[in-house]
Amino acid sequence: MHDHAPSGIRGAANRRLLAMSLAITAVVMVVQIVGSILSGSLALLADAAHMFTDAAALVIALIASSVAARPADDRRTFGYQRAEVLGALINGVILIALSVWVAVEAVQRLMRPSGVEVEGGVMLLVAIVGLVANGVALWLLSAAQRTSINVRGAYLEVLGDLLGSVAVIVAAIVVLTTGWVQADAVAxxxxxxxxxxxxxxxLREVFSVLSESSPKGMHVREIRDHILSTAGVVDVHDVHVWQLTRGAPVFTAHVVVDADALSSGKAGAILEQLQECLARHFDVEHSTFQLEPAGHVEHDAHA
Incomplete structure (x- = not known):
């Protein structure tokens, strides 16, 4: 017997938040590109490139979120929730590629300081606009990122933008007060x-989900102890817990039940207690239990 996880965490609310964040990101990106051209700031251009990457990542996240909301069918019995993980994987790869590009450009400018001109005033103004906009987008995504790995990927993108805006602001102040234009490349x-x-x-979290590791903070031994404390339960084996994506853990186990409990018709009550325990203590909404009488146990070779 099993219980299905609610689909609300993958619903339209997350897609609306992602769409709003995308709109904010796109506007700020255009402002930063214009500001980079006017000021000659590499840091602004790098932050604009980061914004462009974020916009692409948010588009990917929106697509993945929409796909993940599709209902399960006979071929994909868990639905399409893993699409969120694939979207997060693409986000991670994009972030790595972006960081390499920014580093190379910055080192080249540091090695050729002559002829570099940076307008600190324009740079500072644009960076402040970016800081405010990223703060709003971060606030919009802060709650949803706790339950969706895909939204968390977008949240981390925006967080990086906010920190990048802080770095650009500091660099702009240095340029304005000291005239040291290399602060732009350092930023x-x-x-x-x-x-x-x-x-x-x-990427580490994506790998954990795809390798079907136990969710972070969830201990199989503790779950096993809770199951064994249920009245009528003699033993438990073949215990498996993994997650389809962030916030969607799945649990299965073979539970050995006392013969008297089965013969007296208490199997239904035991199942209900086990599912309630998993949901209440471990936030596992999708749990599957196979009840077995004592003497009919097939032990898990990997236990």
Whole structure:
């Protein structure tokens, strides 16, 4: 017997948030490109490139979220929720490629400082606009990113933009107060350095989902102890827990039940207690249990 996970976390609300963030990102990207041309700032251009990547990532996230909302069928019995993970994978790869490009451009400018001119005033104004816009987008995505790996990918993109805007603001102030234009290239390197850890973390989570590892913070031994504490349960084996995507854990187990409990018709009550335990204590809404009488146990070779 099993219980199906709710589909609300993959619903239209997330897509609306992603669409709003995409609109904000696209507007700021255009402002930064214009500001980079007017000021000659590499950091603004790098941040604009990051914004362009974010816009592409948000489009991917929107597509993945829409696909993930499609209902399950006889061929894809879990539905299309893994589409979110694939979208997050693409986001991570894009982030890595972007960081390499920014670093190369910044190093080249540091090695050829002559002839570099940066208008610190324009650079500062555009960076402040980016900071405010990214703050709004970050606030919009903050709640949904806790339950969707796909939205989390977009959230990390926007967080990187916000930190990048802070770096550009500091560089602009340095240029305005000291005239040291290389601060612009240094800020670009900082933006690249901030991108890499976020990308690696996102790719690590994608790998964890695709390899069907136990969700972070979920301990199989603790779940096993809860099951064994249920009245009528003698043993439990073949325990497996994984997640389709962030916020969608799946659990299966073979539960050995006392013969008297089965003969007295308590199987239904035991199933209900087990499912309620998984949902209440471990936030597992999709759980499948196979009840077995004592003496009819096929042990898991990988237990």
């Amino acid at each position: 670009s390197l900082l933006i690249a350095a901030m991108i890499v850890p976020r990308a690696v973390g996102l």
